[in-house]
Amino acid sequence: xxxxxxxxxxxxxxxxxxxxxxxKGRSIVITERGKPIGQIIPKTSSIDDRIEMMINAGLLExxxxxxxxxxxxxxxxxxxxxxxxxxxxxx
Numbered sequence: 001x002x003x004x005x006x007x008x009x010x011x012x013x014x015x016x017x018x019x020x021x022x023x024k025g026r027s028i029v030i031t032e033r034g035k036p037i038g039q040i041i042p043k044t045s046s047i048d049d050r051i052e053m054m055i056n057a058g059l060l061e062x063x064x065x066x067x068x069x070x071x072x073x074x075x076x077x078x079x080x081x082x083x084x085x086x087x088x089x090x091x
Contacts, residue, residue: 005029
């Protein structure tokens with residue numbers, strides 16, 4: 001994502017121009033006397049919108065149902081990490 005630095009006065013005078021840049025995906029960093037004071041960023045898509053876009057692109061298949069609760073078969077209750085236990089088992 002690219003940033004565009006703009007002073008408060010310039011932003012006020014040309015707001016429509018800068019909002020078009022935000023729609024294109026650019027972030028606007030607002031400065032006052034050369035120091036950043038705020039930022040306008042593009043709105044991100046909701047998770048539902050992103051899932052729908054992935055389904056439409058053929059990257060995801062989903063029936064729309066929520067996943068069922070899953071209980072793991074084994075729970076590591078020791079102070080050792082599972083990765084450490086695996087290393088010991090492989091040796």
